[in-house]
Amino acid sequence: MPSTPHADTSRKPGIAVVTGASGGIGAATARGLAEAGYRVVLTARRKDRVEALAAELTDAGHSAMAYALDVTDRAAVDTFATAFQKVAVLVNNAGGALGADPVATGDPEDWRQMYETNVIGTLNVTQALLPALTASGDGTVVVVSSTAGHATYEGGAGYVAAKHGAHVLAETLRLEIVGTPVRVIEIAPGMVRTEGFALTRFGGDAEKAAKVYAGVAEPLTAEDVADTITWAVTRPPHVNVDLLVVRPRAQASNTKVHREQP
Template sequence: MATAVPPAASRIAVVTGASSGIGAATARRLAEAGYRVVLTARRKDRIEALAEEITAAGHQATAYPLDVTDRAAVDEFATAFKTVGVLVNNAGGALGADPVATGDPDQWRTMYETNVLGTLHLTQALLPKLDASGDGTVVIVSSTAGHATDEGGAGYVAAKHGAHVLAETLRLEIVGRPVRVIEIAPGMVRTEEFALTRFGGDTAKAEKVYQGVPDPLTADDVADTITWAVTRPPHVNIDLLIVRPRAQASNTKVHREA
């Protein structure tokens, strides 16, 4: 069944972390679904190139360089809109995989500021615009790390638990208003940068994450899931959707082929 084109009042979709991976794939998918996408990320060249690609395909896209941890910049960004239909809080990421005893507090701080406070900044700044659309949707891209614990990398797990609680609490607090809150929690997704960034550019460590795993999720798999949830009828709220590859039963149990 074809995806319905969103009504004009809610046709703007803001995607954070749109310079690569899940964010870039989501921008493409939402544009194809009829949204005017606004791409935000710190890497100006990346989002400008993506905006050009989307526009060349016959859709509407605008690039806006933005650091989600800079509240003043976020507030200024929000003044550009009267209404916003969709906010996809995707900016985030992981740094390190050390145990609690030796974890780097600076990495913990960076992850919390991006994954949690960045989401808070955009959500607070754009919530009135989402309300004004009469049919708004906040999407928070968390992780299966926000729904379980495992050894190593507790800083990322803690940050994603924070993102999950933010989504869950916001949904309680704004019930009755014309805004849905959707949490998408991906499991193992193979993108060009996530694991490489986590391990400080160590290619061998990054590759080991996916070694032997048949068909981990792709960025487009998650983008497809996000777009499906966003394009449900306005009265349908997908509170929480956990999406994993078939080979991953949990955060700690993954099938790997020899």
């Protein structure tokens, strides 16, 4: 039987930029990439959170720096990108969901904000850093989408539409830059319980947020997704993980979830 592939140890990891690194999947991914030897650059709107994480990683002996950044602000993104001549990895993680209303009554502003962050934000950072990723000679673009980008569900049209946009962005970019030294990886998580995702989606309503995970003994954690991202990024350069869907065992699809009865 063939041996199990391991992380590529023949090259020295370079700079890894992680957006949305102030908590959840982004922060866990920054920790995973730092442990893999990357010099991590943590970006998010909440400056205090990324600075605290950078300090934590530095104290642990890793190389980390924090940068306050709103990925929807193209001028700010372009300024940020001028600091880097070479970037090894870009993890487009900034995103999020707002509301769970049906199409008939959904708030257009929520839809607009989700599209701006999940799609335009990913576009902004990817475009700005693509020259540095190419210059590295071995660049990786990661798009953290969602299973919502591959199948719809009632009450989720705005978020589903945005994540479909992120999926198509990744898929099209891979086609367009084939033959360059940059690979494009899409990681599509299913049900993940983090400290803020559902709470933000429901405007701070803790009761509604808790119902998302009710009866599910083990949803995915941010660390589960970060481990998946780190694994994909550390494959040998010729190996491209085009799309990896990761769900908890209790979730068979976006609409089929096993829930234990109380």
